[in-house]
Amino acid sequence: LFTILYSIFVNRYRKERREPKLLSVEELEARFDGAVRGEVRGGPVTEPAPRDAWTDSEVEAALSELPEDFRATVLLVDVEEMTYEEAAAALDCAVGTVRSRLSRARKHLYVALRETARRRGYLKDAGRE
Amino acid sequence: MRSESPHVRDEIEELLDGRLDDAARQRVETHLARCEECESVRRALLLGRESLRTGVRHESMPEDLTAAVIAVLDREDRRSEGPRAAAQNRRLRLYIAAAAAVVLVALAVFLTRPRDLPALVAENYSEFRAGRLPLDLETADAVALERFFADRGVRFRTRVLDLAMMRYQLLGGAVLDDGARKRAFFVYRGEDGRLLACQMYEGRVSDLRAPKTVRRHGDFTFLVFRANDQTQVFWQEGDVVCVLTSDIPSEEVVQLAFAKAMQPPAPPG
DSSP: OHHHHHHHHHHHHHHHSOOOOOOOHHHHHHHHHHHHHHHHHHOOOSSSOOTTSSOHHHHHHHHHTSOHHHHHHHIIIIISOOOHHHHHHHHTSOHHHHHHHHHHHHHHHHHHHHHHHHHTTOSOGGGOO | OOOSSOOOHHHHHHHHTTOSOHHHHHHHHHHHHHOHHHHHHHHHHHHHHHHHHHHOOOOOOOTTHHHHHHHHHHHHHHHHTHHHHHHHTHHHHHHHHHHHHHHHHHHHHHHTOOOOHHHHHHHHHHHHHTTOSOOSEEOSOHHHHHHHHHHTTOOSOOOOOOOGGGTEEEEEEEEEEOSSOEEEEEEEEETTSOEEEEEEEESOGGGSOOOSEEEEETTEEEEEEEETTEEEEEEEETTEEEEEEESSOHHHHHHHHHHHOOOOOOOOO
């Protein structure tokens, strides 16, 4: 079911928008590591996340910055709560691909939402990358 | 504080997604308890996931999907077989459009399916931990909370567990209503700040899906579920199902359930 739906959405979205570019693996890892190190220095700031640290629309905006392959993977696993194997079958890719896409997508979301929280004053300067 | 053992960053996502076996999970959890850096990575990845679960709506179906399917098929027909073949295939295309409609209906049913109780309980815990599920009554008084549940229309007699001996302080509770039943939800905080949630509702544990493991202790059977970084232990007390949920080590949740399970008193007469 999701394979069919996914194929249809891919064709549809490709017409409507340019493919967003995800940061390179190295750049994303560097930003993620910087953010995590900031939290180690400044203390955890975002768990539990303050209710107004970011809005649902900002979560969706961060999600929309992901290329569609990554977005589909993280939605199937984290929102639809599919297993890696189910998501791999739906997206016609390897389980290892699901794993790596998930990792990058979650790191991207964390970095993006942390930046939103920082803009709102929820992070100390010590935590700034 | 740094741990002497190697970092476990590559295994943290597997832990969050419940994909580690018990031995590996215990090893990773032990490391996380001692390693601030890896624990920060866990929190960060969990935050990314939880923000999606609570902040993303399901995508609605495009209204023009059927027309889009037919248009794509038309283009394929023109490209591969020419206009004459396309005309001959009109009936086939209608069948495919009907099938697409069926797929959409099935998808709608799938997306709006009722969540099973282990999933609901896991979601409630995550929501509370993320600060998005407020307590209706904040109190450390178990009797007051039981009275509150009765006043709020919870029909069965709740038993707010006394966990002071286990060094968990009662924070308060809320009545959760998923449309099918009212559930008494109450939460404790341990000395280390970790949260432990309990739920009670009228029902049967036999209605739950198959658990990850089944444990037996005394006269009780305990159904143990794992959801991401949480452990959920369900057991039956008379007509009421009790659930303990936490992200503390799995065996600790099971042992707390063992310690607190209690048969209700027999009805008079």
